[in-house]
Amino acid sequence: MTPGGGHGRPHDGQSPAVVLAVDSGGSGLRVALAPHGAPGDDRSPVRRGAPAPPPPTPLGAPLISREPVRTGPRGISAGHLLDQLLPMARRLMAEAGAERLGAVAVGAAGLATLGDELRDELPAALERELGVRRLALAADAVTAYTGALGPRPGAVIAAGTGMIAIGTDLASWRRADGWGHLLGDCGGGAWIGRAGLEAALRAFDGRPGGSKSLLARAEEMFGPMPELPGRLYPRTDRAAVLASFAPEVADRAGSDPVAADILRAAARHMAESAAAVCPADGEPRLALTGGVFNMGAALLEPLREELAVRLPHARRVPAAGDPLDGALRIAADLADGRLALPLDERMLHVATEKPYQDIHDPNSA
The missing domain is CATH 3.30.420.40 (ATPase, nucleotide binding domain)
Structure with missing residues (x-):
């Protein structure tokens, strides 16, 4: 070819x-x-x-x-x-x-x-x-x-294991984030899961910002916390492993303020990326796609609020x-x-x- x-x-x-x-x-x-x-x-x-x-x-x-x-x-x-x-x-x-x-x-x-x-x-x-x-x-x-x-102008927030925002005016592409779980993907499943596990480790250490409910669930899923780095770091699929903990954060957001704060931060990151790529003119369409949004209102409601502030001219449409x-x-x-x-x-x-x-x-x- x-x-x-x-x-x-x-x-x-x-x-x-x-x-x-x-x-x-x-x-x-x-x-x-x-x-x-x-x-x-x-x-x-x-x-x-x-x-x-x-x-x-x-x-x-x-x-x-x-x-x-x-x-x-x-x-x-x-x-x-x-x-x-x-x-x-x-x-x-x-x-x-x-x-x-x-x-x-x-x-x-x-x-x-x-x-x-x-x-x-x-x-x-x-x-x-x-x-x-x-x-x-x-x-x-x-x-x-x-x-x-x-093939229409607009922007999409794609959030699964990772997270990237992409937009086009049909002349060129613009992207924001999508830099992988070590350098970015802020707001994606691996990012949310990693933040949840960090909160669990903070609770284990007795540091501020910890979550006892996330600690208990992390120990159920991964075993004793001191063994977590050895279980996680050598794996080639560690982004997927981190993302597997994201639904646990969402499940506890209604009763755990630490979990709720994690999802609010994820929503803010997503909206910032979308604002960076969305066409500035007209009434561009904006859609969400990816498994992270199956978490429901705990993530979608703060995201709606963030998008209303940063992209008031964009029209939300279903993917x-x-x-x-x-x-x-x-x-x-x-x-x-x-x-x-x-x-x-x-x-x-x-x-x-x-x-x-x-x-x-x-x-x-």
């Missing part, structure tokens, strides 16, 4: 039957296959600001791996991703009776800062193993945005779908020559068998 910045119709004039989408995050991998390009489908470009059509409907339930993709000296490991992805993709294709893929979209956590190996190795590997000629590599924030809002839906939309639009999102080497990188100027021309056959 030739790295490019666009999209185009199949060079042989045939409409591919299926596309493949991948959602790779701190909690593992999800892979889905969907049909596209059925006779009678309206594949005309989406007008700026117009409601976007729904993403393709997956063929059956997605396949899931609970093992997060490892990182190595060159960032996210292409080999480890392929080890998990290829068997799942082949299984989905066999079950669907699909012989070829119109396009693949991979949404990966950390792509913007840790994606060099994926950009260098995935295009050739997927072409060799699956015959893929159209590939989009997207930061998981981009797939979260696309799943939530489609239309999740990051896997976003990857499905990107894959289908790439296969059909109608990808309208801004392209960016680190945020949304496209590799195809056609050069940029040809695939970006809507009249190209």
Whole structure:
């Protein structure tokens, strides 16, 4: 494949039957296959600001791996991703009776800062193993945005294990945070869980700011507190382990002021990041996506208050779908020559068998 910045119709004039989408995050991998390009489908470009059509409907339930993709000296490991992805993709294709893929979209956590190996190795590997000629590599924030809002201006707060805010005016992307659980992701699941465990350790030590209720629950989940560092630090999935404690913080926020303060701080961090990326003009849409928001009112109410102060011009809308839906939309639009999102080497990188100027021309056959 030739790295490019666009999209185009199949060079042989045939409409591919299926596309493949991948959602790779701190909690593992999800892979889905969907049909596209059925006779009678309206594949005309989406007008700026117009409601976007729904993403393709997956063929059956997605396949899931609970093992997060490892990182190595060159960032996210292409080999480890392929080890998990290829068997799942082949299984989905066999079950669907699909012989070829119109396009693949991979949404990966950390792509913007840790994606060099994926950009260098995935295009050739997927072409060799699956015959893929159209590939989009997207930061998981981009797939979260696309799943939530489609190709429309606005901003999205995506909070799961990590947290990132992303916005676009459809000319370029803006992002805030998403720097990983050691340097940022402020307000995400790992951040909330880590803050809860810190409060538990403060209570264990007898320091101010501790929470006896969080201490009791932490000991139930992880054992004696002096053993927690040895249990946690060597793990490669420690972000997911930290995030597993976040629901415990939310469960106690109604009766524990320390837990409530943690969620208020998380809401403030999220709103600050959203304000940094949201378009300043017009009435941009703002959506929330990610498992952290399943915590309910204990987090959503302080977040609503923070957003009202920092983004009074933005219109809150429900997310239309999740990051896997976003990857499905990107894959289908790439296969059909109608990808309208801004392209960016680190945020949304496209590799195809056609050069940029040809695939970006809507009249190209």
